[in-house]
Amino acid sequence: MAASRPTPVCPRPEGVITRGKTARNRLRGSDHFLLQYDPGLLRRAAGPFDGALCVDLGYGAEPHTTLEWAGRLRDHAPGLPVLGVEIDPERVERARPHADQVTDFRLGGFNLPLMAGEQVRVIRAFNVLRQYDEDAVSPTWDRLCEQLVPGGLLVEGTSCPLGRVWTACLVRRPVDRAEPWQLEALVLGANLGRGFDPELFQTRLPKAFIHRVTPGEPVYDFIEGWKRAAHETRATTVWGARQWFAAAAAHLSGQGFDVELRPRWLKQGWLVWRRPPVPGR
Numbered sequence: 001m002a003a004s005r006p007t008p009v010c011p012r013p014e015g016v017i018t019r020g021k022t023a024r025n026r027l028r029g030s031d032h033f034l035l036q037y038d039p040g041l042l043r044r045a046a047g048p049f050d051g052a053l054c055v056d057l058g059y060g061a062e063p064h065t066t067l068e069w070a071g072r073l074r075d076h077a078p079g080l081p082v083l084g085v086e087i088d089p090e091r092v093e094r095a096r097p098h099a100d101q102v103t104d105f106r107l108g109g110f111n112l113p114l115m116a117g118e119q120v121r122v123i124r125a126f127n128v129l130r131q132y133d134e135d136a137v138s139p140t141w142d143r144l145c146e147q148l149v150p151g152g153l154l155v156e157g158t159s160c161p162l163g164r165v166w167t168a169c170l171v172r173r174p175v176d177r178a179e180p181w182q183l184e185a186l187v188l189g190a191n192l193g194r195g196f197d198p199e200l201f202q203t204r205l206p207k208a209f210i211h212r213v214t215p216g217e218p219v220y221d222f223i224e225g226w227k228r229a230a231h232e233t234r235a236t237t238v239w240g241a242r243q244w245f246a247a248a249a250a251h252l253s254g255q256g257f258d259v260e261l262r263p264r265w266l267k268q269g270w271l272v273w274r275r276p277p278v279p280g281r
Ligand SMILES: C[S@@+](CC[C@H](N)C(=O)[O-])C[C@H]1O[C@@H](n2cnc3c(N)ncnc32)[C@H](O)[C@@H]1O
Pocket: 014, 015, 016, 017, 018, 019, 020, 021, 022, 023, 026, 027, 057, 058, 059, 060, 061, 065, 085, 086, 087, 088, 091, 108, 109, 110, 125, 126, 127, 128
């Protein structure tokens, strides 16, 4: 994927230009999470995965987060090609000087600007859908997932300005091409060095969930259950926020929520709710 290659024709980028606010290292938490969540997806090289891209959709006014992601991915899987896609032509022009043999920046939208034969293993879209209406979410997931190789992953998330609190929907394209996407998990990530408060996540949920924190909705029960769990396990704060976070997750699991209790993940401040009900379905 050389920078000197011709830019593909993207007929008409789907979507709208939105605010381009970004910040250096804002997405480091979710970057590290992805490396641990599905390391095989990034290393796979057989069949359609041979040379398949990692796409950063909507990288914003500056390409910092794409370049940082590329560096972290390549520590894990050297040479992995990364493509930053932006719907704002000026932002693409600003990013293009940073392109190299394995990093490219192209103008495009939800219809990705791919060259003939290019395949996509993962799409990251952070702080993009947040500026769209809720009813755009499901068609956008459809559109993006159909451009992934079977088994590929869409990471669609939201973060606070400095990335200390972030959340993401993990949406999988099943191996069986005929199957519709599956919402594999909702992940909630915290920088535990700054403490722990479930309340902070309520305003940082992905678009699919943020307007659904109302009685009768599963995500409302989840957040209320997590708050209750944090309250009930408060005594563990004497050992620090990490212990408290893990104890609250175990309590939440005891309430019947399917949350991942892997100590390594909890220690990092990652709460993974597996197979949450798809909002509105
Ligand atoms: C708030 S910035 C997010 C920047 C970066 N991802 C981050 O989290 O720091 C959102 C960016 O998404 C871009 N965007 C919105 N819709 C898009 C679409 N359909 N295709 C490509 N880019 C899009 C906007 O132009 C904007 O630059």
